Amino acid sequence: MPRLIxxxxxxxxxxxxxxxxxxxxxxxxxxxxxxxTVYFVLPDRFDNGDRGNDQxxxxxxxxxxxxxxxxxxxxHGGDIKGLIGRLDYIxxxxxxxxxxxxxxxNKPVQGAAGQESAGFxxxxxxxxxxxxxxxxxxxxxxxxxDAAHARGLKVYMDIVANHTADVIQYxxxxxxxxxxxxxxxxxxxxRGGLAGPAINPGFAGDEDSSALNFARxxxxxxxxxxxxxxxxxxxxxxxxLNDVALYHNRGNSTYTGESARFGDFAGLDDLFTENPRVxxxxxxxxxxxxxxxxxxxxxxxxxxxxxxxxxxxFVPAMLKAAHDRGIPNFTIFGEVARETADNGYIAQxxxxxxxxxxxxxxxxxxxxxxxxxxxxxDTLAALFEGDVLYEGGEQAALALPTFLGNHDMGRFxxxxxxxxxxxxDKALLARVMLGHVMLMTLRGSPVIYYGDEQGFVGDGxxxxxxEDMFAxxxxxxxxxxxxxxDHTTATASFDPGHPLYxxxxxxxxxxxxxxxxxxxxxxxxxxxxxxxxxxxxxxxxVTGAEYLIAFNTSDQPIxxxxxxxxxxxxxxxxxxxxxxxxxxxxxxxxxxxxLGSAVCRADPSxxxxxxx
Numbered sequence: 316m317p318r319l320i321x322x323x324x325x326x327x328x329x330x331x332x333x334x335x336x337x338x339x340x341x342x343x344x345x346x347x348x349x350x351x352t353v354y355f356v357l358p359d360r361f362d363n364g365d366r367g368n369d370q371x372x373x374x375x376x377x378x379x380x381x382x383x384x385x386x387x388x389x390x391h392g393g394d395i396k397g398l399i400g401r402l403d404y405i406x407x408x409x410x411x412x413x414x415x416x417x418x419x420x421n422k423p424v425q426g427a428a429g430q431e432s433a434g435f436x437x438x439x440x441x442x443x444x445x446x447x448x449x450x451x452x453x454x455x456x457x458x459x460x461d462a463a464h465a466r467g468l469k470v471y472m473d474i475v476a477n478h479t480a481d482v483i484q485y486x487x488x489x490x491x492x493x494x495x496x497x498x499x500x501x502x503x504x505x506r507g508g509l510a511g512p513a514i515n516p517g518f519a520g521d522e523d524s525s526a527l528n529f530a531r532x533x534x535x536x537x538x539x540x541x542x543x544x545x546x547x548x549x550x551x552x553x554x555x556l557n558d559v560a561l562y563h564n565r566g567n568s569t570y571t572g573e574s575a576r577f578g579d580f581a582g583l584d585d586l587f588t589e590n591p592r593v594x595x596x597x598x599x600x601x602x603x604x605x606x607x608x609x610x611x612x613x614x615x616x617x618x619x620x621x622x623x624x625x626x627x628x629f630v631p632a633m634l635k636a637a638h639d640r641g642i643p644n645f646t647i648f649g650e651v652a653r654e655t656a657d658n659g660y661i662a663q664x665x666x667x668x669x670x671x672x673x674x675x676x677x678x679x680x681x682x683x684x685x686x687x688x689x690x691x692x693d694t695l696a697a698l699f700e701g702d703v704l705y706e707g708g709e710q711a712a713l714a715l716p717t718f719l720g721n722h723d724m725g726r727f728x729x730x731x732x733x734x735x736x737x738x739x740d741k742a743l744l745a746r747v748m749l750g751h752v753m754l755m756t757l758r759g760s761p762v763i764y765y766g767d768e769q770g771f772v773g774d775g776x777x778x779x780x781x782e783d784m785f786a787x788x789x790x791x792x793x794x795x796x797x798x799x800x801d802h803t804t805a806t807a808s809f810d811p812g813h814p815l816y817x818x819x820x821x822x823x824x825x826x827x828x829x830x831x832x833x834x835x836x837x838x839x840x841x842x843x844x845x846x847x848x849x850x851x852x853x854x855x856x857v858t859g860a861e862y863l864i865a866f867n868t869s870d871q872p873i874x875x876x877x878x879x880x881x882x883x884x885x886x887x888x889x890x891x892x893x894x895x896x897x898x899x900x901x902x903x904x905x906x907x908x909x910l911g912s913a914v915c916r917a918d919p920s921x922x923x924x925x926x927x
Contacts, residue, residue, distance in 0.1 A: 340464040343611065346411075348646040348672065349713035349760065350833030351469065352823055354410040356398065356765040357722060358418060358450050359435040361784050362809075364396025371423060371449035381423035381433030381449070385788040387778040388432030390423075393785065395451040399462050404809055408768055408816060409823010412469035412646075412760075414614055416722070418456060420447040422480035422550075425582070434480070436722070436781070437473065438616060439583065441480040442552040443600045453607075460608050469611035471646060472604065476597045476629065477617040478583040482550050483559055485566075486540035495566040495574040496538035503537045521589040524624050529590045535560040555596055561587050568620075576620055588625040598629055602636035605645070612646030614716075618664060618673070619651045626668040648672040648716050654724070656681040656694055662704035665711065675715040675759055677701070682719060682753055683727070685846070685868050686746045687734035692842040692849035692868055699758070699839050699851075709758075713834055717759035719750050719767070725776040726767060728798060742870070744770070744798045745910045748818055749866065752890075752912045755822035756864050757851065758837040768816040769808040770798035784808050825890060825914065831855040831862045832914070840878040846870075848905070850877040852917075861917040862889075867907035874906045883917035890914035 363369070369392040370380040383389035395418065405413060417437025424431050425439060437447070446456050460470045485493060496508075503518050505511040514534040535541055541559040543550075551557050563585045568578025579585045586593050604610065613633060618626070630647055637645030649670045651661045658677035664670045681698040684690040702712040719727035728747050732738055738746075747767075754761045766782055772795050773780040782792045782804050793805040799814040810816065826832045835853035842849050846869035853862045861880045867873050881901040886893045891913030897903045907913060 339467060340461075340609065343464050343467060343469050344642045344644060346469070347644050347714075347834070348612070350826075351412040351646075351760045352410050352755070352826060353412045353414050353471070353716060353760055353762040354405045354408060354765065355414040355416070355718075355721070355762050356405075357393070357416040357436060357781055358395060358398055359391055359393040359416075359437075360781050361393045361765060362397030362401050363392040363394060363785055364398070364400050365394055365451065366392065368394055368448055368451060371447065373423065373448075377433075378424050378431055381435065383433075385790070387781070387789050387791060388435075390433050390435040390449050391783055391787070391789075393783070394449065395446070395455040395459050397785070399455075399459050401809065402462055402466055402468065404811070406466050406468060407811055407820060408763065409755075409820050409826065410468065410763065412471060412611065413463055414471040414762065415459075415473060417473045417475060417616070418446050418450050419443055419475075420445050420552075422482070423449075425481050432778075438475055439480040440475055441482065441550055443556075444552050444603075457608055460610060464609075469646070471612040471614050472610050473614045473616060474601060475616045476586065476588065476601075476625070477620045478580055478585050479551055479556060481579075481582040481584060482543060482547050482557075483541045483562060483564065483584045484544055485564070486542060493539065493566040495569060495578045497565070497573055498577070501538040501565070503532065506534065506536050507538075507540075521587075521622075524589050524591055524594075526591045529592070532560065532590075535562075535564055538565045553596065553600070555592065561590055561593050563587050576622065580617070580620075588621045594625050594628050597625075598632045601629075601633060605633065605636045605640055605642070609640060609642065611642065611644075612648070614674075615647065615649045618649030618668075618670070619653075623668045626664075626670065630669045630671070646671070646714075648674055648714075650674050652676060652723070654680050656684055656698055658698060658701040659704055662701070662706075665706040666704075672711070672714045672716065674762075675717045678715070678717040678757075678759060679719060679724075682750055683730055683734070685849075686750050687731040689734075689846055691844040692847060692866075693844050695849050696839050696842040699837065702758075709836070713758055713760075715759045716762045717754055717757070718762040718764065719754055720780070721762075721764050722781055723776060725780045726764065726771055726773040728767075728771070729773040729775060729780065732772070740796070740798055743772075744814070747798060748815065749868070749910045749912060751815065751819055752822065753866060755819065755826065756832055756853075756890075756912075756914060758853070763819060766808065768819050769810060769813050770800055770815055771795075771804070771808070772798055822890070829855070829862065829889070829916070830857070831860065832864075835862070841876075847873055848875050848877060848907070850905075852880060861919075863893075863903065863915045863917055864913070865891075865905050865907060865915070866912045867910060870909045872906070872908050872911075874904065876902050876904050879903045879917060880919075882919040885918040886915040887918065888913065889916055 370382045373380040377383040381390045384391045419440045420442035421434030421439040422441045518531040541564040563577045568574040651673045702709045705711045787804040831853045838852045840850040850865040893915035
């Protein structure tokens with residue numbers, strides 16, 4: 316008998332609701348990371364469960380409170396209680412995990428005069444210890460975790476270690492617009508450039524991460540002269556974050572070259588993560604969230620903009636904190652933004668930096684290349700051939716979070732429409748639907764971006780891809796007709812009857828019934844250098860039973876043959892249309908409609924086992 320159950324009984328408890336909740340949490344934690352179906356949501360844009368927190372406890376206009384539901388760059392009122400009230404909607408989609416955008420307290424408003432916007436998205440953190448009052452309280456977040464666990468849903472927090480909110484300014488002028496100053500032109504050993512006076516004697520540079528070395532970095536004015544404006548000396552929590560010497564202070568990043576790691580993202584204060592004080596401080600912050608809330612994983616923002624040494628210390632520390640909390644399968648995946656179907660770049664972060672997984676930007680690019688740009692299905696074959704590059708190889712790739720679009724790059728519908736100017740809504744919907752079939756049946760842990768299941772189309776990236784699920788007041792959101800319906804975002808979008816919701820839910824149910832589609836090994840079968848057939852087989856991790864999955868990426872019907880295991884004789888259609896039997900050992904003839912797909916379970920003959 317598990318210790319928690321035994322303890323409850325010894326204390327006079329019973330197998331009632333609280334214990335059922337304990338059992339649910341144990342079951343959630345015992346699930347390995349591979350094959351989860353993840354629903355990603357920005358709380359501010361999902362549902363408003365408590366209108367009393369819309370202004371975050373602040374008094375004044377929108378430039379004080381950050382609240383303006385008619386402006387796409389300000390808070391709209393969504394919160395944690397709204398999320399709790401919609402958990403059954405999320406679970407009904409087939410989700411097994413909930414990825415929640417950052418919920419930490421943000422600086423409400425940032426930006427130069429006339430260019431202000433709010434931290435509704437959660438990435439401008441100034442207090443890493445509490446929930447943003449616009450979203451609710453720490454107790455509300457604990458209630459969300461418990462309610463999700465009771466439904467069998469894991470909860471992943473979106474976290475940031477690269478930067479904080481924009482508080483630090485430079486004596487040379489406003490941080491906005493200040494060019495990046497490199498380590499070569501502005502070394503740590505000189506104040507204000509090569510011609511400046513000597514400072515920081517004995518500091519060996521940022522590549523030596525020892526405490527003794529960083530103790531010699533006493534003057535932070537090597538590039539710019541940083542300072543904290545009056546009244547904001549203790550704006551950040553924990554208080555150690557208010558020390559300007561713990562930031563790079565080199566000016567704005569161009570997102571390329573050296574500046575991608577050492578520069579400020581549009582003025583956001585870039586943490587000196589090489590400094591052991593920063594590393595230990597961040598470890599303490601995020602270990603505490605695990606200990607207090609019993610969450611199931613972290614999605615880590617801007618992973619490629621932080622030094623490898625930080626991650627090599629941080630990741631094991633988080634896994635240990637989770638283990639100490641009784642969470643054996645804690646999930647960690649980093650955002651390594653790279654819009655290319657070549658997975659070699661993102662794979663390095665699993666080998667060098669120690670990330671268990673990274674967001675599969677290569678998958679996203681490959682699916683877009685095939686369905687948006689009309690490239691051959693060999694693009695997908697090449698993608699999966701590269702799975703051997705990840706630490707742990709093809710087995711590890713089963714846990715990679717795959718996705719089609721997101722809050723930064725834009726929605727998949729937006730991207731396909733950009734690739735195919737003039738495409739009509741019916742044709743766009745067909746390509747978006749096929750993309751979701753690929754997402755839900757190919758290897759990896761599929762991530763559904765909130766609103767995609769309701770046909771959201773978006774106008775672009777960033778705030779243009781962050782529409783409201785509850786009735787919106789933003790004109791630029793409401794002028795788009797949603798795919799698969801005549802509705803717009805002007806009315807609430809929680810319709811379980813929407814064609815995309817029904818499709819994803821059906822595929823979610825299929826995944827639940829057939830473990831091969833969740834954690835099964837994948838073998839690429841047939842592909843070509845033009846649009847048309849792409850097929851793979853996936854194998855049940857226990858029985859070895861083969862499942863053939865086929866896609867037609869062209870806008871014409873096809874009748875063509877695909878490879879299949881030589882032991883297969885008969886086929887059962889689980890999704891789409893499948894032939895009753897193979898054409899010959901190792902070959903099956905498929906008929907697929909334009910942009911169609913099929914999932915077929917192969918039954919072996921009595922004298923054969925499923926093979927490759």
